[in-house]
Amino acid sequence: MQWRNLLKKSSSSIAGLPPALQPDSKEAARVVSRYPMRINPYYLSLIRERHDPIWKQAVPDIQEINDTVCMADPLGEEHLSPVPNLVHKYPDRALFLVTSQCAMYCRFCTRKRKVGTKSMLITQDTIEAGLDYLKKTPVVRDVLVSGGDPLLLDDDFLDWLLASLRAIPSIEIIRIGTRAPCTLPMRITTRLVKVLKRYHPLYINTHFNHPLEITPESSRACRRLADAGIPLGCQTVLLRGVNDQAEIIQELLRKLLMIRVKPYYLFQGDMTRGTNHFRTSIESGLAIMRSIIGHMSGLAVPTYAVDAPGGGGKIPLTPNYIKEFGDKLVFSNYCGKICTYDNQKLEYRND
Numbered sequence: 001m002q003w004r005n006l007l008k009k010s011s012s013s014i015a016g017l018p019p020a021l022q023p024d025s026k027e028a029a030r031v032v033s034r035y036p037m038r039i040n041p042y043y044l045s046l047i048r049e050r051h052d053p054i055w056k057q058a059v060p061d062i063q064e065i066n067d068t069v070c071m072a073d074p075l076g077e078e079h080l081s082p083v084p085n086l087v088h089k090y091p092d093r094a095l096f097l098v099t100s101q102c103a104m105y106c107r108f109c110t111r112k113r114k115v116g117t118k119s120m121l122i123t124q125d126t127i128e129a130g131l132d133y134l135k136k137t138p139v140v141r142d143v144l145v146s147g148g149d150p151l152l153l154d155d156d157f158l159d160w161l162l163a164s165l166r167a168i169p170s171i172e173i174i175r176i177g178t179r180a181p182c183t184l185p186m187r188i189t190t191r192l193v194k195v196l197k198r199y200h201p202l203y204i205n206t207h208f209n210h211p212l213e214i215t216p217e218s219s220r221a222c223r224r225l226a227d228a229g230i231p232l233g234c235q236t237v238l239l240r241g242v243n244d245q246a247e248i249i250q251e252l253l254r255k256l257l258m259i260r261v262k263p264y265y266l267f268q269g270d271m272t273r274g275t276n277h278f279r280t281s282i283e284s285g286l287a288i289m290r291s292i293i294g295h296m297s298g299l300a301v302p303t304y305a306v307d308a309p310g311g312g313g314k315i316p317l318t319p320n321y322i323k324e325f326g327d328k329l330v331f332s333n334y335c336g337k338i339c340t341y342d343n344q345k346l347e348y349r350n351d
Helices: 003-008 028-034 041-045 053-058 062-066 124-136 155-166 190-199 216-227 246-258 282-292
Strands: 093-097 142-146 173-177 202-206 232-237 262-267 303-308 313-316 322-324 328-332 338-342
Touching: 028 062, 041 053, 093 124, 124 155, 142 155, 155 173, 155 190, 190 202, 190 216, 216 232, 232 246, 246 262, 246 282, 262 282, 282 303
Parallel strands: 093 142, 142 173, 173 202, 202 232, 232 262, 262 303
Antiparallel strands: 303 313, 322 328, 328 338
């Protein structure tokens, strides 16, 4: 079935789910009025039972509207937008939001406040304003095209948008943030790939959270992109009850490499209102990283990071291996063995 037809058949209400997959609480239907629901038939087919890791990512939970801890805009994006839907947080990079739609509305989304709602207004005018800002701001060399999911846009519109970005001399790198290879892999058509490969250097950061999401369909989608010379990275979010166990993350990382997707980030959950029930402790994330570093190929090791609330940017979090720092560095290796490294000042002679 074509991807557009699949998208049209998406479930957008609790009542639209098969009875066996409906939440225990009838109040969960209230959640949808605040935070939209969309589960396309492909992603729905991955759910084995209520409360499994796929179900938790896709099906509304009453805890979403009972969250009194987190913030609507945890990353301060609205205050870092010189024009609507363009976020300029880092000196040489910008985030360009070009659609409010996704193939599946993740319950942990950092833009939960507006993705899929009328409050995320994106038009031809707003996109033109973003392009104009980028033309006038040559310090920006790297643009991340996101949303929503940019790959839900028409091929022709994507072609125009990428051509417009590539025509700006100061923009060196174009990145696309998309979960489509995971949530609607049928979207990765040969025609789409032909469009994307025209605009190298182009990178795609996709998003898998659990080994169950790596299927023959999603593997095929990633293979098409990789065969087109597009480097693929994965931004995984650490989610309580979904993937917050070392064994699950290790399996995910191994499977990602097998489909030619480089683990890029393992994110601590953002403090997004409606997602507090997904958040894990920093200590559990560091323990997972200890189980990866040295025990798996360096290719499999993502950067564990927290995106600082208020727009502070991504902060890498690494297990502490250093025991003593001075003229001699004393540290433990991945097995816990104590090692040393001579750190005395060295004198250089210019003969």
